[in-house]
Amino acid sequence: MEKLLEEQQKTNELLQQLVDKEIGQNELLTAEQVHKEFDIGINKVRKMFNDPKLPVQTYTIPFKVTRKAVENYINERHDYLCEK
Numbered sequence: 001m002e003k004l005l006e007e008q009q010k011t012n013e014l015l016q017q018l019v020d021k022e023i024g025q026n027e028l029l030t031a032e033q034v035h036k037e038f039d040i041g042i043n044k045v046r047k048m049f050n051d052p053k054l055p056v057q058t059y060t061i062p063f064k065v066t067r068k069a070v071e072n073y074i075n076e077r078h079d080y081l082c083e084k
Contacts, residue, residue, distance in 0.1 A: 025068040028057070034070055047081050048073065 035042045
């Protein structure tokens with residue numbers, strides 16, 4: 001019985017990790033939070049927020065975007081955002 005309880009506890013911990021990860025991916029971030037957490041200049045973040053390829057929620061003030069959307073966005077090349 002004790003072994004069964006231990007295994008159930010391990011399963012519960014794994015499930016909680018999955019839930020926490022999913023909640024973290026859907027966390028809404030402001031431009032200031034993206035700037036701080038991803039160490040991207042605030043002006044570059046503002047350009048990103050104006051890019052239609054980043055699904056920013058413009059019906060909120062301040063504008064917000066999900067963490068997952070930011071991670072997906074920065075994993076793609078966006079040469080047009082570079083200073084020339």
